Amino acid sequence: xxxxxxxxxxxLREGEDAVINCSSSKAxxxxxxxxxxxxEAPVFLMILLKGGEQKGHDKISASxxxxxxxxxxxxxxxxxxxxxxxxxxxxxxxxxxxxxxxxFGRGTQLTVWP
Amino acid sequence: xxxxxxxxxxxxRKEGQNVTLSCEQNLNHDAMYWYRQDPGQGLRLIxxxxxxxxxxKGDIAEGYSVSREKKESFPLTVTSAQKNPTAFYLCASAxxxxxxQYFGPGTRLTxx
Numbered sequence: 001x002x003x004x005x006x007x008x009x010x011x012l013r014e015g016e017d018a019v020i021n022c023s024s025s026k027a028x029x030x031x032x033x034x035x036x037x038x039x040e041a042p043v044f045l046m047i048l049l050k051g052g053e054q055k056g057h058d059k060i061s062a063s064x065x066x067x068x069x070x071x072x073x074x075x076x077x078x079x080x081x082x083x084x085x086x087x088x089x090x091x092x093x094x095x096x097x098x099x100x101x102x103x104f105g106r107g108t109q110l111t112v113w114p
Numbered sequence: 115x116x117x118x119x120x121x122x123x124x125x126x127r128k129e130g131q132n133v134t135l136s137c138e139q140n141l142n143h144d145a146m147y148w149y150r151q152d153p154g155q156g157l158r159l160i161x162x163x164x165x166x167x168x169x170x171k172g173d174i175a176e177g178y179s180v181s182r183e184k185k186e187s188f189p190l191t192v193t194s195a196q197k198n199p200t201a202f203y204l205c206a207s208a209x210x211x212x213x214x215q216y217f218g219p220g221t222r223l224t225x226x
Contacts (some may be wrong), residue, residue: 029137035206041220042157043217044214047214087156089157091214100212101162105156106155106156
């Protein structure tokens with residue numbers, strides 16, 4: 001049930017764009033995105049609830065393709081502050097109901113250089 | 115200030131000793147969670163509780179125990195049966211609805 005994130009790591013220059021993907025083998029109810037700085041707690045970025053829904057947070061946005069059971073996180077014009085590890089958390093459905101918990105991917109390490 | 119607190123930030127224990135990690139929240143959240151984080155492994159769920167006096171095992175519950183006697187508190191005990199307890203432990207809570215989880219600052223446990 002653990003979603004698969006890709007790529008594992010990304011290195012960018014300030015101002016460049018990046019896409020992080022999250023793919024599940026199970027039907028999804030929702031997808032949650034978090035960012036974690038080294039040694040700190042993960043910070044909630046956004047949640048996507050419906051198929052095709054796109055949300056934005058500053059220059060960070062995400063999409064959710066319910067049919068393909070995947071979500072993508074888009075970081076445009078990246079800033080130094082975007083550096084960190086990004087996790088997707090998925091809430092799966094099982095016979096029509098959710099389990100009240102998230103399954104997290106292994107994370108994508110993003111490094112932005114000046 | 116509303117939030118989730120975990121104490122202590124760093125904890126050292128000798129092998130074979132049980133240790134209890136504290137997690138408190140004043141967000142009035144119903145659900146609480148414990149995760150373990152190891153390098154390259156992501157967040158792995160140990161135990162979770164959606165209501166007082168009830169909890170469920172997560173994916174790696176062996177060697178751990180929890181209690182949920184109060185809504186605000188969800189302590190985790192790492193027992194001597196846990197074979198490799200050195201890790202970063204994160205507690206989270208979520209309100210009703212979309213299961214958006216908010217994390218505490220974490221406790222880094224080192225067993226010597």
